[in-house]
Amino acid sequence: MSRCSILSLTMKKMITMLIMWTFTEMTAAQPLCDPLTQYQRNGECCQMCPPGTSMSSLGTCAEPMCRICDEDEYQDTFTVEANCKRQPYCDPNKNLEFVKEKSKTEKSACACQHGFHCSSDACLTCVPHSSCGPGWGPLVEGNQTHDTVCRRCPEGTFSSKSSWDAVCVRWTECESGYHVGQSGSDKSDVVCEKSQRQHAVIAIIVVLLVVGVALIAAAKIWFSRGRKEESKGKGCVEACVQCDNDPPREEKALLDRQTADAVPEADMPQPSMEEGGTGVPEENEDGPNLAVTGGLLFTDNGNYVTQENGKSEVLSRQESQSGTLLSEKSL
Known part of the structure; x- marks a missing residue:
């Protein structure tokens, strides 16, 4: 290896060691702050404002000045921002509404009104559910994301109106004493009628009541007439006796x-006449x-x-x- 190569490697090691030493010194000088609730300013860990508020510039690092979010605003995390976030607008003209009451600590979500579903995946507007006509009922009711799926009412059930949520209802079962006067269909219910035997029993009871009342009335009239004739007979006998004597x-x-x-x-x-009296014949003893x-x-x-x-x-x-x-x- 040449002399120049050795010198170049030595210089690289020295530079690397110098960089590592510098980073270690800088890390040791800076304090450790909570990344969720604190932030670093001028070498200090300062406190953030809690959710539902925004930070004012008048506060200090340890005690910041926090302002509560206004109506239609929210802040869902600790923040150093001066303004809260705006809540989304749910346009009622597009059949949208808030899922729940607005909150200052979380973002409100828009949803379709009852009886409507989203027209697209983005759900920028909502359209009404499809209605199931008479004789049909919903197989799957519509919700926020999809439309109603209809099916014909099965045997023994019916639906008489158009609706997206009206299920098929079972036919009525006729009670004792009634019979099926008209059979049911998928659009109408069973019609129950009273049995003829029931009518006959009611008619017999009514006739018996009428006859009983008539007999009671006739008995009262007969007894009253008998009493009158008896009183007349007594008067006639007394008159006849008096007529026989006179x-x-x-x-x-x-x-x-x-x-x-x-x-x-x-x-x-x-x-013979007496004072103040009338003539009385003398009694004859013989x-x-x-x-x-x-x-x-x-x-x-x-x-x-x-x-x-x-x-x-x-x-x-x-x-x-x-x-x-x-x-x-x-x-």
């Missing part, structure tokens, strides 16, 4: 005439008790007494009635 008015008037013509006034007993009524004498049995030539004669009611009839014929 002589008829016409017969009584004829007897009065015959007695007045046949008996002289001198032979008729004169009633003969029957006689009562004077309307100028005629009656016994206790209701027979009439006639006098002829000063002789009293008691006639029964039957004899007096026959005599009255003979007198009327002679007249």
Whole structure:
């Protein structure tokens, strides 16, 4: 090896050693700072502002002056920046909305409104989901990223309206006492109707109730009429008894005439008069008790007494009635 080559290698080693020594000295002179919460300034580790704030120039290294982010701003890391970051704008005219309330410590994300999905991967605007018509239901409901996928309603289910999220509903099962009046389809439900037997039972019950009410009403009317007839019969019997005891008015008037013509006034007993009283016939102990009524004498049995030539004669009611009839014929 030549002398020049040896000299060149020696110089390279010396330069390398000098560089390494210089780097070591510089590293030893600088303090170790937290890269997440601190920064180095003039050989010192200074404190950063926390998330949700920005740094003002009025603070010190150990105690910085931090300002809270304004509305529609955020800061998601420790920072030395003087301004916060702007929140993205979710345009409602493009059917966009914020996924959740805005935060000052994190970036808000835009999403499609309910019933809409992104029109592209960039999701700059949203379009409405496709609707499934009657007889169809969603196989896969639409969400933020994809559209609705429709399928025909399977047997035993139906859908009667157009919608992107209305699932096919099972047919109604008719309860006891009902039967299927109209079968279901993929667009309409089963129609249940009451069985004829049910109608017949209801009709029989109604007829029995009506007949029962009619019988009760008839029984009440019959009992009320029976009571009225019974009261009328009692009144008639009492009237008939009274009529048998009292002589008829016409017969009584004829007897009065015959007695007045046949008996002289001198032979008729004169009633005795008392002060403030009326004439009362004297009692005859040996003969029957006689009562004077309307100028005629009656016994206790209701027979009439006639006098002829000063002789009293008691006639029964039957004899007096026959005599009255003979007198009327002679007249």
